[in-house]
Amino acid sequence: MVTIALVQGNITEQHVDAIVNAANSSLLGGGGVDGAIHRAGGPEILAACRALRASHYGKGLPTGKAVATTAGRLPARWVIHTVGPRFTHDEDRSELLASCYRESLRAADELGARTVAFPAISTGIYGWPIDDGARIAVETVREARTSVEEVRFVLFDQRAYEAFAAQVR
Structure with a gap:
């Protein structure tokens, strides 16, 4: 069973095997x-x-x-890039968001990663409500079949931290 940890801070400073990047589809960098x-x-x-x-x-x-790449100068070994869905009221894209977490853990397993740091995927510029994003993230990680031992959710602000803490309890 995966241990879930919460950290309020900067994901780029995490000493883990893999950091998950909430990437855009181009994979060539962006905001957030x-x-x-x-x-x-x-x-x-x-x-x-x-x-x-x-x-x-x-x-x-x-x-x-x-998909995974090197982590370059980060304190992790790898970066796992995943593209989260944009939130819309017109279509339920919850399964796509859950897929980001499952596919990232699959990639981590292929790499042999035991510790993985996730951001709150899609909850920034892509507009996913933080409470629902936290619910989907935590449920998906808990249900995943993975060899990853620790998933660390690295939350940028107090509001996000509290939303994830409410789901981990």
Whole structure:
């Protein structure tokens, strides 16, 4: 069974085997968590992402999927990139959000990662309500079949931390 830990802080500072990046489909960096990971990790991450775009992901990484690269200068060994869905009231995309967590854990298992740090995927610029995002994240991780021993949710602010804490209880 996976141990779930919560940290309020900066995901780029986590000493874990793998950090999950809430990436955009281009894999070439962006804002929020994605931009922070690319800036802190350095050009090695961008080079690895460009190589992925030149090979398997010419049209970008599909929403709900995950792929790993080097972590560059980060204190982790790998970055697992996943593309979260944009929230909309017109369509239930909960399964796509859950898929981000499942696919990231699958990628972690393939790498042999035992500790993984996740952000609150899709709850920033993609507009997913934090309480629902926390529920989906925690339920999905708890139900996952994985060899990962610790999942650390790294939350940027107090509101996100409290939303995840309410789900972990």
